[in-house]
Amino acid sequence: MKKAFQILVDNSSGVLSRISGLFSRRGYNIESISAGVTADPRITRITIVASGDAEILEQIEKQVSKLVDVRDIRELTAEDSVFRELALIKVKASAQERQGIIAVANVFRANIIDVGAENLIIEMTGSQSKIEAFLKLLDGYEILELARTGVAGLFRGVDKVIYFDDDVLA
Numbered sequence: 402m403k404k405a406f407q408i409l410v411d412n413s414s415g416v417l418s419r420i421s422g423l424f425s426r427r428g429y430n431i432e433s434i435s436a437g438v439t440a441d442p443r444i445t446r447i448t449i450v451a452s453g454d455a456e457i458l459e460q461i462e463k464q465v466s467k468l469v470d471v472r473d474i475r476e477l478t479a480e481d482s483v484f485r486e487l488a489l490i491k492v493k494a495s496a497q498e499r500q501g502i503i504a505v506a507n508v509f510r511a512n513i514i515d516v517g518a519e520n521l522i523i524e525m526t527g528s529q530s531k532i533e534a535f536l537k538l539l540d541g542y543e544i545l546e547l548a549r550t551g552v553a554g555l556f557r558g559v560d561k562v563i564y565f566d567d568d569v570l571a
Contacts, residue, residue: 402458403432404450405478406448406450406451406462407476407477407554407555408446408448409472410447410470411443411444411445411472412442416470417447420471421434424461427461429451429461430452431449433448433529435551435553450552481556481561482557483557484552484554485553485554486529486550487524487526488525488535488548488550489523490535490546491521491545491546492520492522493545494542502539503521505538510525511535512525520545532549
């Protein structure tokens with residue numbers, strides 16, 4: 402079982418280390434992690450996809466919420482959230498293979514961002530399952546390198562937006 406968590410934390414040094422350390426100490430598995438500053442430069446948004454049984458996932462949420470720098474933690478669900486991941490895929494491609502790879506990339510709305518004499522680099526954004534499906538279709542080609550950002554997610558609409566007063570962050 403997997404869950405995605407949105408964690409809003411103080412934008413301070415060491416916070417990501419403390420969160421990942423909690424996972425490590427407790428033996429929890431991180432499937433994906435991404436972090437970046439929010440519209441408020443004092444706050445960082447961390448999106449973690451974790452796996453485990455229902456009890457472990459509940460414990461993750463409780464333990465993370467107790468950390469000092471954590472301002473909010475919520476589960477991002479498919480019904481009320483939007484998720485995306487970025488993948489950069491370098492594929493070995495002879496001149497004869499290029500058209501087939503480009504055709505598959507076009508079906509998935511991926512972009513060819515670099516062409517070399519012996520390879521292509523493809524940029525793709527989408528859900529984890531979409532990226533996995535794309536990679537399966539590239540199975541007959543040699544993937545030279547693969548870089549994935551991890552999932553980033555936001556709640557839909559404005560009702561779950563969190564605003565922090567200056568007093569709260571002091």
